[in-house]
Structure formats: C-alpha cells, structure tokens
Amino acid sequence: MTDSRTELLQGTLEMLVLKTLALEPMHGWGIAHRIQSMSNDVFLVAQGSLYPALVRMKRRGWVKTSWRVTENHRRARYYELTAAGRAQLSAEQSAWNRASAAINDIMNVRTVPARWAIEGT
Amino acid sequence: MSILSDIVERVRSLVFRRSEERELAEELRFHIEMEEEYRRRTGTSHADAHRASVIALGGVERVKDDVRDARGTRWLEDGVGDVAFAARMLARARGFTAIAILTLAVGIGGTTAVFSAVDAVLLQPLPYSRPGQLVRLYQNSVRDPGARGFVTPVHYAAYRDRMTSFAAAASISTYSELGGDVLTPDGVERVRLLRVGADYLEVLRVFPAIGRGFERVDEDDASGAFRGRDEIERGAHVVLLSHSLWAERFASDPAAVGRTLSINGEPYVVRGVMPQGFIDPVVSGVDAWIPMSAAPGRDASNADNHYLGVIARLRPETSIARAQAELDALSDRLASEYPSAKTLRARLYPLKEDIVGGSSRALELMLGAAIVVLVLVCVNLANLLLVRGSEREREFALRAALGAERTRLVRQLFVESVVLAIAGDLAALIVARAAMSAIVILAGGAIPRLAHLSLEPRVLIFSLGVATLSAIGFGLLPALRAGRVDPNETLRGESRAGTSDVAHGRLRSTLVVAQVALAFVLLACSGMLIASVRHLGEIDLGVVPANVLAFELHLPDARYDSTARARAYEEVARRIEQLPGVRAAGGISKLPATGPYNQWGTTILSGPLANDPRHGGRGGVENRVVSGDYFRAVGIRLLRGRLFDAGDDAAAPGRVVVSKTFADEFYPGVDPIAQRLNTGGRDYAIIGVVSDVSLNAEGATDYYIYHAHTQYAGDRNWALSQVVATTGSPESIEAAVRGAIATLDPQLVFYHPAPLADVIGRGTAQRVFILRLLTSFAAIALGLSALGLFGVLSYGVKLRTREFGIRMALGAQAAAIRRMVLRQGLVVTAIGLVIGLAGAALASRFIASQLFHVKPLEPAVLLGAALVMAVVATAAAYLPAWRATTVDPRSALQ
Secondary structure (H helix, E strand, C coil): CCCCCEECCCCCHHHHHHHHHHHCCEEHHHHHHHHHHHCCCCEECCHHHHHHHHHHHHHCCCEEEEEEECCCCCEEEEEEECHHHHHHHHHHHHHHHHHHHHHHHHHHCCCCCHHHHHHHC | CHHHHHHHHHHHHHHCHHHHHHHHHHHHHHHHHHHHHHHHHCCCCHHHHHHHHHHHHCCHHHHHHHHHHHHCCHHHHHHHHHHHHHHHHHHHCHHHHHHHHHHHHHHHHHHHHHHHHHHHHHHCCCCCCCHHHEEEEEEEECCCCCCCECECHHHHHHHHHHCCCEEEEEEECCCCCEEEEEEECCEEEEEEEEEECCCHHHHHCCCCCEECCCCHHHHCCCCCCCCHHHHHHCCCCEEEECHHHHHHHHCCCHHHCCCEEEECCEEEEEEEECCCCCCCCCCCCCCEEEECCCHHHHCHHHHHCCCEEEEEEECCCCCHHHHHHHHHHHHHHHHHHCHHHCCEEEEEEEHHHHHHHHHHHHHHHHHHHHHHHHHHHHHHHHHHHHHHHHHCHHHHHHHHHCCCCHHHHHHHHHHHHHHHHHHHHHHHHHHHHHHHHHHHHHHCCCCCCCCCCCCCHHHHHHHHHHHHHHHHHHHHHHHHHHHCCCHHHHHHCCCCCCHHHHHHHHHHHHHHHHHHHHHHHHHHHHHHHHHHHHHHHHCCCCCCCCCEEEEECCCCCCCCCHHHHHHHHHHHHHHHHCCCCEEEEEEECCCCCCCCCEEEEEEECCCCCCCCHHHCCEEEEEEEEEEECHHHHHCCCEEEECCCCCCCCCCCCCEEEEEHHHHHHHCCCCCCCCCEEEECCEEEEEEEEECCCECCCCCCECCEEEEEHHHHCCCCCCCCEEEEEECCCHHHHHHHHHHHHHHHCCCCCCEEEEEHHHHHCHHHHHHHHHHHHHHHHHHHHHHHHHHHHHHHHHHHHHHCHHHHHHHHHCCCCHHHHHHHHHHHHHHHHHHHHHHHHHHHHHHHHHHHHHCCCCCCCCHHHHHHHHHHHHHHHHHHHHHHHHHHHCCCHHHHHC
C-alpha cells in the first residue's frame, strides 16, 4: 500500500456507492473496486464497512437487490439503484458540490480578505 | 415511503432470517473469491492471497455481525435469544422454577380471586340505571335511631303518595320470603316467589323483555273478596317470570304472555318475562314476582304492623340528604295522624350500602390478607432469585470476562424474571379460577352479590399488572447485583464468604424476618377468629340441634283453608312421629336463633306491671306459632304449667306459652300461669312457661310468646318450618319423612331438608367464611416463610462449607455445628416474631368487629401462633443444620 492512498471521508461512502450504481448495477466486490479505480486508486474502501452500508441503503429504499450470474458464470448479489436512490444521489450530489466548492474557496484563499484587513487595523 | 420500506425490510429480515444469513454468507464468499482472484492476478502467492483477502474485508464474522446490526432487528433477535436462554436456564433449575412458579401462582391467583370477589361485591355499581338514586327505607323507633326495621303498610302508603323526593317507591316482602309450588307435567316444583309493590320495576328502571310490568290495580285482589288478614298476601293473580323460569316452563315461547301458570294450586296469568341476566337486588335467586296487595295500607289499624321492605328511587336531582329532610318532616306529621305509631321515624340508606354493608369488612379483610400473601410471595421470590444469583455469580463473571456487556447480563436476568412471572401468571389464572369457585362455595350465601363471580377482563389486567410488578420487584434486586459483579474478584476468589456475601446474607436474612413477621400476623388473626368461632360454638342457644332434621312445608291456600291447615300440620307431625327412630316432630313459624320475626306490640294485662306505663304498648316481643310437638323436638324444656294440646283450638279462649325471661320480667314475684296479656291485638292467658332460646347465633336472649297453630291458623298461612328429632343422623330419616308427607298429599313439596344445626348456625356463616379464608392464607404464608428460611440457611451452609470443614477437622462436635445453624435460624425467626407482634396489634383492630368473646391480642392466641411459627421455623432450619454436619472435612478443604 502506498502513501498516496487515503481513507474515505466520513459519510461519503454511501454517496460514492450511489454514484457507482448510477452507472450500472453491480455486486459488492465490484462496487468496492469501482470506487477505488474511479478515484485513481486514491480512495481505499474499507471493504468490511461496505456491506453494512448496503443493508442500510436497502432499508432506506435507495437500492434493490437481485441474484444474477456474472460474466464469469458465478452467482452474485447485484445492487441496483431505485428511483428513490436516484433522487437521493442527485440531492447528495448538489449538496456535495456546494460544500466542496465552499471548501475549495476557503482552501484557496491566499491573502487576508479586505474586510478582515480593515477591521484588524 | 422510506419508513415503509424500512419496516418492510426489517420484518423481512426477521421472517427470513435464515435465508438472509445464508445469502449473506454466499455474498461474502463471492467477495473473497473475487478478491483472491484479483490479488493472484496482481502477483500475490496463492496462500497469501486468501489471507490478505480476508484481512482486507476485516474478518468474515465481523462483517456479518455489522450487517446484522445494520438490519435493525438486533434488539429483537437478542430479545428472542434472551427469552429462549431464560427458558433453558429455568428448565435446567427445575426445583427452583417449580417453587417460584408455584408461589407466584398462589400469590397472584389468590389475589386475583379475592380481587374479583371484592370487585363483584363492593366496587361494581348495582346493575340498574342510575343506581346512586336507589335507596332503601327503614323504620326505627325514636329510641333506637340506628335500627333498620320493617315498615307498616300504612306508612308505606303514606311515603309513596306524599314524598315528592321519590320518583317511585315499592314494597317488597322480604319479611316473609315466599315459595310457590308450581305445577309441572312431572309433578309439583317449588320456586322462589317475591311479592312486590306495583311500582317495583319503575323503581329499578328495568322493564320486562316481553309483556309488561305490574299496575296499581294489580295491588287489589281482582276477585274483590275480603279474606281477613289473608288480605296481606293478596294481589291480582298475575306473575312476572324470570328469564330462566320462562325458558324452563314455557320453552322460551314469546306467546307465554297471557297464558296461565298454576302456583300453589291457583292460576296466575303471565304478565311478562324479565330480561335475561336481571338479578333482583334484594332477594337472590327469585324465579317469579307477583303483586303485593295494598289493601292493608288503607286500614289505619295496621299502623303498628311492621312487615314491609321498601325501596325507592329518588328524583334525578334530589340528594339523599334532602329526601331524608322531607322524610323527617313527613314522619312528624304521620306521628300526629297515627297515635299508635307516634315514636316511629324512618331513615333512608343507599341501596348498595344496605345490600353490601355487613360484608364489606369481611371482603376488606380478605383483600388485606391476600395482599399480605402477595407481598410474601414477592419477598420469597426475591430471596430465591438472590440465592440463585449468588450461585450463578461465577457464570456471570466468566461471561463478563469473555466480553459480555454488563447491561446485557442485567437484561438477561431481568428477562428471566419476566419469563418466570409470565409462566407464574398463566399458572395463576388456573389457580384464580379454582380459588374463585372455592370462594363462592366457601361464602355459601353469607356474602351478597357473590353468586355470579367470574374472571373479568379488568381482573385479568389486574392480574397481569401484579405479575409484571412482582417481576420488576424481584427481578431488579438480583439483576442489579449481577451487573455489579467484578469478574476479577469472583474468578480469583476461592473463598466464597467475602464481605459482599456477608452484606447480601444480611439482606436475605432481613427478607426472611419480613416473611416471618407477615406470616405471624396472618397466623395471629386466624387464631383469633378460630377462638371466636369456637366461642360461638360453645354458646347455649337454648335448643339441642343435634340429630334434628329441619325442612320447609308449605300448604297451598287453594287446597287448604285455615281449618285444613290446622289439621294438616298436626297430622304431618303425628305421621312423622310414627316413623321408626323419630323422637318428636313439630313446626314453628320461625326457627330459633335465626333472627327476629313477628315482633308484636304487647300489653301486660295482669300482675304487678299491669298498669305500668313502661310496658304499655311496647313493641318487640317475639311471637311464634308452633305445631305438633315442637318444644320437645328442639329440646326446649317446660318449666311451669303445660304445653299446648288438642283442646287449644280456634274455638278455645286465647292461650299462650311464654319464655322464662318474659315471665320473670313482666310478672315479677307472681305465678305467671293464668296471667293475662294482649299481643298482636288479641287477649290471651298464659298456660305455660318454657326455657329461653337465643334470638340469634350470638346468644342474645329475647322475650318469646308462643301460640298454638291449631288456634292461630285462621290468622294467615303460616308456612311452618318443620323439625324432626331422630335417634340417628338427620339425613338418615329424610327419605322416610318425604314418604310420610307424600302419603298425606303427593302434591306437597318437601323443601330444603337440612340438619337443624346447619340452619341455625347461619348467623355465623360469614365469620366461618372469613375464618376459612384467613386460615388458608395463613397456611400459605407459613409455608412461604418456612421456604424462605430454609433457602437462606441452606445457602448460608453452602457458603460456609469450608469453615465447617475446618471446624470439624479441628474437632468441633456435629451437635455444636448443628446448634450454630439452628440458632441462626431461630434468631431470624425471633426477630420476625417480635415485629410480627406489632403487626398483629395493628391488624387486630381491623378484625375486631369479627371477633366474639376474644380480646384483640389475646395472649393465649398469640402464644399459640408464635409456637406454631417456632415449630415450623425449627423444622425448616433443621435440614440445613443437619446438612452442615455432613460436610466431609477432607473434600471441603481440598
């Protein structure tokens, strides 16, 4: 494991799973690896926390499950986004966009804003 | 939407738990296989790939557990597990569980049954519309304002017509409860008749299911013929049937209204049928109601003739106090209108209080005793569970060391208690049913409103509440304690008698002290009642009831006029006396020691008190009418003069026999024979003096005047109670007596045969009922406290096995060790007895009204109770003491 890998941000796992499943239905192992590869191997999904998260999401009605045969002719449980899951994804997506933009703004500030400067003197 | 899917998912997880688990396992296996494959492809060795995959996942079982948590059914699964585990643990400790469930069943079952009884009798309102407006009216003399006396027809008519506070008022003939001989295809059958005023149903606001009720015109005999004093019992020949009599006689035919029923040989037209479940408030088990005549109320000479019961309904907005004020004013006016009744007053009582009044104390006592037993049960269970908790300390310590959470241990113990309580409650329901029928049988008519006792939903809820409360009560202590167990201490500590054990041993001893004290209170109370009942049994009632059969014999008016009745009762006695084994037979209008009956105004006409105003027109001399050889049959002795003979008939001048106290009191210093008096409005000469009899079961002596039925038959149909003295048991003669009556008239009903001792003992029935109940409770309490003592001492011995082993090894005598344990038990018992003594002093105040010739806290009774307690305690302590001496020093020290 290289140093460049990092743990997922708290609370983002479900959003990433939703995003992954929005592309196509997938089984648990596939989801984990898809997240990892989509983040260019930056994010390390704790595989153990994935399955409880999937159960919670199913309880909320965001995903539904079915047993299908993989391309390697194995039986696997596939997860698929429901309409509610899609709605949830877009809600989380816009919330994330707002939040990350704001965080970026803050992180990119290089000088003391004018207002602060005035009050500080 | 999401809440719905949440619930659906959770329920699905629960229902399909097995397949869920299987699918989860498969899913994780698939995951690991994929990961393995992936890792091998990226160059990891075959063996390492599997290990790495599992590690990457974070352990298969851990993920499974996390998924289970995520399903949100964890608490339920754990709960199910707890219940199953508790059931397994309880099943393993068979003895403990059996005792616990048994004590719970007895405690809860007993309380439930008693609560049902209290509820049925005291708490439930009378089953009539606005029952609070129903009152009973009694007359009393100015001198005795608390008395509840019968009402004269004259006053009754006045109250009914003039009281504006009454919405309706009606008379009831509880004074002379009537039987009616109903003609059926199979012969004659006796039913219970009640004569009531026309407005009776108006008062109760209950109306016939079919047909209609009585009307005022029914209070006058339709035939219009005047029949002298028979008029009292004459109304129109119409009848209201109870629902059950209607079903029985008319097969529930709605067309029964208007048809006739032969009662006492006379046709009665069915006026209506009462609704199913209607219960007469005053007399139990009434089969039919017939109208009471109002004619005597129009005769002013009846203003001192007391024989009516009266109930009334107050107007909706009228309080009982306001009605009483109006009644007082009316009584003053009536006193001036009827000089012969100028000292009469009347008082209203709420009907329910009047019906229940006398027995409320008995029921409160029952409830008190039941609650004491219930407390005992809870204490006992707490004790049992404490001991059990101590024994399982190691188990809990081990589980805690292996990572079980404390809250889970506490919860599990708590669940165990609840499972135990529920099992106990189920058993309790069975016990409650049995106890309720036992109460109904034990009460034997001594307590009103108890005949229809049933397990009600409210009672069931009460029972469940008690079970839950006891579960919390006794589950909390051991559970909390178990939660504090320190695994380190317990697992390391080999010696079991640590400081905590001493402290908890003290707690358990305190519980046993409480048990002993409570049991002693119940023992002392039942002891005092036993003494009371024994004193009552020793009272001389003035009769010799042994080997005497009593029964009722009614001669229907239709076939027996007064001359025929006079002849028939003498003939009945004569024929019975001819039966082998019969010593004497006779009849009387009211059996001795069964309470007051015909209290007639009596005036002394001769002797030193002839003109004494104190005795002029005094009421309250008991008058009785006798037939056959009554006096000899019940063992009343002739002291002076003679008894009645065939010559004392309707044609002869009035003659009476009086009791000794009457003669002594009213004819002091003179020979009572041939003295004259006036009673019931007629003049008589005294021909004999007989020994006194008691008015009631408690030995109260009263004045008696006896009349010969042969002379008095014309007055009314006396419906004499018959008595037969035999040489054998009363039951042995029954069939022969029945046969003798049948040869005389096959249509006569040989009614209610019973040993005289049982009939005249009825006044003590309520006391006997309380006694039996309290004694059973005391026995249960005694057993429970013995069990508690035994449990505590046994456990103490177990804890000290090592110590005893050392003592024995050092040469201690077995007897000394036995004494040590015994002493410990007796000290606990002694402390309990001292506290119980204070409790008994308190409790004796509550049962004082039920005591007879027994002082509350009578030393002999208390000593007896203490002795019983001590003997039982010693027995309970002996087994553990003996076990202490069987300790093998070698095995104890190993």
